[in-house]
Amino acid sequence: MNHSDRIVALTRNKIKVIDPVEALIIRSWERCLDSYRLDPEAKRHEPIVIERQTLTDHQDQVTELLGDFVQEEMSLLYQRIASSGHSVILTDRNGIILNYVGDPALSQQFAQAGLRPGAVWSEKEEGTNGIGTCLHEKQAVTICREEHFRAQHTQLTCSASPIFDSQGELLAILDVSTLNSRDSKQIHQHTAALVRMSAKLIENLGFLRQWRHQWIVRFHSRAEYVGHVGEGLIVVNENGQILASNQNALTQLDLNRRDALLQRRLTDVFNTPLSALMAWAGRQANHVCLLQELAQGRSYYALLRTPQFPTATAILCRQPAHVSTTTLCNEAMTAVNETYTCINLANLAGRDPRMAANMRYAQKVMNKGIAILLQGETGTGKEALAKSIHEASQRANKPFVALNCAAIPESLIESELFGYKHGAFTGARREGMRGKILQSHEGTLFLDEIGDMPLALQTRLLRVLEEREVLPLGCEQAIPVKLNIISATHHQLGDLIASGKFREDLYYRLNGITLSLPPLRKRTDLDHLIRCVLAMENGDGQAVHISSDAFELLLRYDWPGNIRQLRNVLRTALALCTQQTIMVEDLPTEITGVSAFDSCQWIYGSAKGELPLTGVQVAVDAPAMESVDSVNGDNVLKSAERNVMLQELERHRWNITNTAASLKMSRNTLYRKMKKHGIALPSTH
Numbered sequence: 001m002n003h004s005d006r007i008v009a010l011t012r013n014k015i016k017v018i019d020p021v022e023a024l025i026i027r028s029w030e031r032c033l034d035s036y037r038l039d040p041e042a043k044r045h046e047p048i049v050i051e052r053q054t055l056t057d058h059q060d061q062v063t064e065l066l067g068d069f070v071q072e073e074m075s076l077l078y079q080r081i082a083s084s085g086h087s088v089i090l091t092d093r094n095g096i097i098l099n100y101v102g103d104p105a106l107s108q109q110f111a112q113a114g115l116r117p118g119a120v121w122s123e124k125e126e127g128t129n130g131i132g133t134c135l136h137e138k139q140a141v142t143i144c145r146e147e148h149f150r151a152q153h154t155q156l157t158c159s160a161s162p163i164f165d166s167q168g169e170l171l172a173i174l175d176v177s178t179l180n181s182r183d184s185k186q187i188h189q190h191t192a193a194l195v196r197m198s199a200k201l202i203e204n205l206g207f208l209r210q211w212r213h214q215w216i217v218r219f220h221s222r223a224e225y226v227g228h229v230g231e232g233l234i235v236v237n238e239n240g241q242i243l244a245s246n247q248n249a250l251t252q253l254d255l256n257r258r259d260a261l262l263q264r265r266l267t268d269v270f271n272t273p274l275s276a277l278m279a280w281a282g283r284q285a286n287h288v289c290l291l292q293e294l295a296q297g298r299s300y301y302a303l304l305r306t307p308q309f310p311t312a313t314a315i316l317c318r319q320p321a322h323v324s325t326t327t328l329c330n331e332a333m334t335a336v337n338e339t340y341t342c343i344n345l346a347n348l349a350g351r352d353p354r355m356a357a358n359m360r361y362a363q364k365v366m367n368k369g370i371a372i373l374l375q376g377e378t379g380t381g382k383e384a385l386a387k388s389i390h391e392a393s394q395r396a397n398k399p400f401v402a403l404n405c406a407a408i409p410e411s412l413i414e415s416e417l418f419g420y421k422h423g424a425f426t427g428a429r430r431e432g433m434r435g436k437i438l439q440s441h442e443g444t445l446f447l448d449e450i451g452d453m454p455l456a457l458q459t460r461l462l463r464v465l466e467e468r469e470v471l472p473l474g475c476e477q478a479i480p481v482k483l484n485i486i487s488a489t490h491h492q493l494g495d496l497i498a499s500g501k502f503r504e505d506l507y508y509r510l511n512g513i514t515l516s517l518p519p520l521r522k523r524t525d526l527d528h529l530i531r532c533v534l535a536m537e538n539g540d541g542q543a544v545h546i547s548s549d550a551f552e553l554l555l556r557y558d559w560p561g562n563i564r565q566l567r568n569v570l571r572t573a574l575a576l577c578t579q580q581t582i583m584v585e586d587l588p589t590e591i592t593g594v595s596a597f598d599s600c601q602w603i604y605g606s607a608k609g610e611l612p613l614t615g616v617q618v619a620v621d622a623p624a625m626e627s628v629d630s631v632n633g634d635n636v637l638k639s640a641e642r643n644v645m646l647q648e649l650e651r652h653r654w655n656i657t658n659t660a661a662s663l664k665m666s667r668n669t670l671y672r673k674m675k676k677h678g679i680a681l682p683s684t685h
């Protein structure tokens with residue numbers, strides 16, 4: 001069957017199609033046949049190319065909206081995937097090619113194929129193709145060889161991803177095209193993932209640029225992702241009214257429509273007014289603060305970016321360094337490279353017996369090639385411990401290489417971990433890539449969030465561990481590797497094994513010894529740790545004090561975010577306090593709220609014959625609470641009760657039985673109180 005007959009047979013349902021990707025292509029073919037009346041076998045034609053001056057105008061328009069860094073990001077993407085036959089292309093929303101980065105030796109061939117600045121690659125002109133079909137579908141697509149409608153384009157393979165403006169309108173397309181690739185579509189998924197990430201990055205940077213004269217709240221449910229490609233962005237004016245948001249913000253907040261945010265006030269969405277964020281940004285520009293979303297009580301970390309006025313010299317929030325795709329893939333590494341100046345194996349234990357036992361075991365096994373598994377809730381210090389073990393070991397002068405299995409897309413983990421040979425697949429770098437396993441040769445490989453590793457990769461990893469050699473993609477010869485693995489997880493791997501999500505044999509390989517890090521609320525040396533972390537955060541600054549009331553609250557708080565949260569809270573408190581003394585009012589409501597809730601529970605609960613909550617009975621001055629919440633006393637108590645419930649629900653991952661038990665109330669009472677406070681169970685917990 002020739003190209004044309006195949007298209008017609010598939011489009012007219014003469015061959016059944018099940019795959020949704022194919023369905024997208026069939027839709028496009030239908031448009032080409034029925035709406036644009038194109039002929040797949042039409043004799044070779046030249047794409048329309050717009051005039052030079054018009055092209056310059058189009059380029060200026062897009063550069064004005066997206067900024068100069070587009071070219072830089074395109075070059076970075078090109079370097080990452082550089083191999084013969086690739087070019088990185090930017091088009092505007094009409095499919096006009098604006099910029100092109102590619103191998104100069106091949107530019108002639110690309111130009112002959114019609115891929116040159118000024119050429120129009122809309123579907124209407126060129127039939128089904130990466131750029132045109134992406135424009136129409138407004139989603140990332142990969143169009144491989146015969147999937148192109150025009151027979152003359154079947155030498156091309158293109159992965160394209162849309163770039164939207166802050167109103168959600170399509171602005172541009174980022175595309176990577178290659179000529180005469182013989183790889184399967186599946187193999188192109190690696191390139192497609194990189195294109196999607198770069199497009200998202202350009203979109204975010206364009207967003208920040210477009211709204212550079214307004215306040216922007218940058219947030220994510222994980223502190224380390226603020227400033228990265230997945231962060232949510234919400235623009236507010238000085239009255240706290242929301243002007244725009246990016247798609248990530250909607251995804252993070254579980255909203256499906258942009259207008260669900262527009263024209264609302266920041267305080268309709270989060271528990272913190274803009275004024276509080278401004279005060280924070282003025283004093284502690286570089287650090288994230290904790291926000292609570294009102295609808296479901298989820299916590300987010302946020303940075304406020306101050307408006308950039310031409311003369312601004314004073315308070316400027318952190319403008320994260322240019323985040324390239326490479327940094328995204330190395331997220332785990334970035335986290336490990338945080339300054340742990342005063343954390344080492346000797347002082348990590350603090351004065352907690354369980355931690356001290358962990359350190360003793362670590363000392364005993366760290367030079368014996370025994371795999372160490374670190375288990376603990378988020379923020380308990382697993383990465384810090386892994387790094388300290390490496391630094392205390394005999395391989396301290398060898399590399400410490402980290403991979404966060406949950407932070408990078410599934411399609412990229414394989415090549416990040418195992419590496420690949422030059423030309424292993426479309427998008428492979430010319431010189432190939434060594435992969436984290438080989439990079440860590442003789443050093444330590446730290447596999448964070450191992451519970452999130454896809455099953456297929458678990459099998460490959462197991463083979464590497466058993467055979468002590470690695471076979472990068474596209475290589476025929478395995479390379480011997482000397483591996484020392486430390487892995488970490490917040491999951492109970494036993495549960496994952498029971499549900500078939502984790503291989504039991506891999507678990508035994510990784511678990512030469514398990515070190516369980518206690519949550520902060522169970523550490524016996526919390527007082528000592530608070531002092532250490534405070535000293536660490538204070539750096540070389542003047543001596544700092546904590547009032548006994550504030551210290552008491554810190555000791556009694558449950559710390560769902562563990563040491564990470566403790567660091568953040570103390571950072572904020574340090575920034576807010578006056579005369580180097582941290583007072584109750586310098587602490588966030590989720591901490592001060594506990595005491596108010598307890599007294600409120602004591603008042604209301606006893607009247608209804610219910611037990612008081614956790615037994616915490618710390619008196620906090622009502623004015624302090626009022627100044628935080630700016631509400632009357634009754635509301636303070638209600639809001640405190642709500643806060644504590646949300647916090648406990650979050651801590652127990654919205655398990656009603658466990659939350660009710662920890663709050664010492666029946667499940668029915670918990671449901672009743674949740675209803676009273678308008679707390680709904682999130683669907684994804």
Ligand SMILES: Nc1ncnc2c1ncn2[C@@H]1O[C@H](COP(=O)(O)OP(=O)(O)OP(=O)(O)O)[C@@H](O)[C@H]1O
Nearest residue numbers: 343348377378379380381382383384385533563564
């Ligand atoms: N003993 C300690 N003293 C002071 N700070 C610590 C200590 N242990 C960890 N931290 C700090 O706490 C924060 C969280 O630590 P880390 O990232 O190691 O936790 P984690 O358990 O790996 O978290 P996650 O599971 O979310 O990745 C980091 O900022 C780290 O510097």
